[in-house]
Amino acid sequence: MKAGFSSGFPFRLGSVPYLNARPLTWTLEHAVVFRGTPNALCKALQERQVDAALAPIVFAFQHPDFLLVDGVGIGARGPVRSVILVLEVPLDQVRTVALDPASRTSALLVRVWLEGFLGREIRYVSRESISDAHLWIGDPALAVRRSLRPPRQLVDLGEVWNKITGYPFVFAVWTVRNVSGVSQLANLLREAKDLGLARIDEITNVAEERDYLSHCIHYELGPQEHAGIECFLSQLRKLGIFPQTPSLTWI
Numbered sequence: 001m002k003a004g005f006s007s008g009f010p011f012r013l014g015s016v017p018y019l020n021a022r023p024l025t026w027t028l029e030h031a032v033v034f035r036g037t038p039n040a041l042c043k044a045l046q047e048r049q050v051d052a053a054l055a056p057i058v059f060a061f062q063h064p065d066f067l068l069v070d071g072v073g074i075g076a077r078g079p080v081r082s083v084i085l086v087l088e089v090p091l092d093q094v095r096t097v098a099l100d101p102a103s104r105t106s107a108l109l110v111r112v113w114l115e116g117f118l119g120r121e122i123r124y125v126s127r128e129s130i131s132d133a134h135l136w137i138g139d140p141a142l143a144v145r146r147s148l149r150p151p152r153q154l155v156d157l158g159e160v161w162n163k164i165t166g167y168p169f170v171f172a173v174w175t176v177r178n179v180s181g182v183s184q185l186a187n188l189l190r191e192a193k194d195l196g197l198a199r200i201d202e203i204t205n206v207a208e209e210r211d212y213l214s215h216c217i218h219y220e221l222g223p224q225e226h227a228g229i230e231c232f233l234s235q236l237r238k239l240g241i242f243p244q245t246p247s248l249t250w251i
């Protein structure tokens, strides 16, 4: 039984099916009732199938009624490995990009990078279409990266964001409906992060995966990550996406 609750853990959690979320949910697996892509998690939150989800940060930009758990997230302070753009042609010839239908945040990060920072005009097409570049996230991205052969090249979006802005990037945060006991829930989610990070050796015995969880994904969310989120928001506004400044409520 979890501390402070007389009848078990009273919250329903949603998470992504990717390796990178495992340290955050390792000690809370019993409470995870929904596992789906970042896109599916947004729907699960809206349809009240879950009380809290490790949702794409951009969901909160559009839904200010949800609360965000501070101190924990899925971010990167440099190369992230699992958010990649695979190029079929040299970068300066890229005109069309197929987005990953699983993604919300990285789909906008691609736009910020190509349109905002590089000033390119890009047409976005569906995954099935022939395109000059493909976005991949999560475990499928890790698999694509392993099987990549020249002349195809890849761009690590965590790395380009950090090189250009100097900030970390935050992909996902625990996004919570304002239910009773919400601050206790936030404390438990922060505690679960510490417990999970101390048990990476239990989560995977594959050296490459341990390295990914220990060095590529950054689970702490502090002042630098907040500055990164603000910078991402201001870049989105420059592109005319989310013209209002959303008010984010951190707990």
Ligand SMILES: C=C(O[C@@H]1C=C(C(=O)O)C=C[C@H]1O)C(=O)O
Binding pocket: 016, 018, 020, 038, 039, 054, 055, 056, 057, 074, 080, 082, 083, 102, 103, 104, 105, 106, 107, 137, 138, 139, 141, 171, 172
């Ligand atoms: C770093 C990652 O972050 C994911 C990317 C997301 C997105 O692009 O919308 C959302 C949630 C994260 O789980 C990843 O899964 O590779």
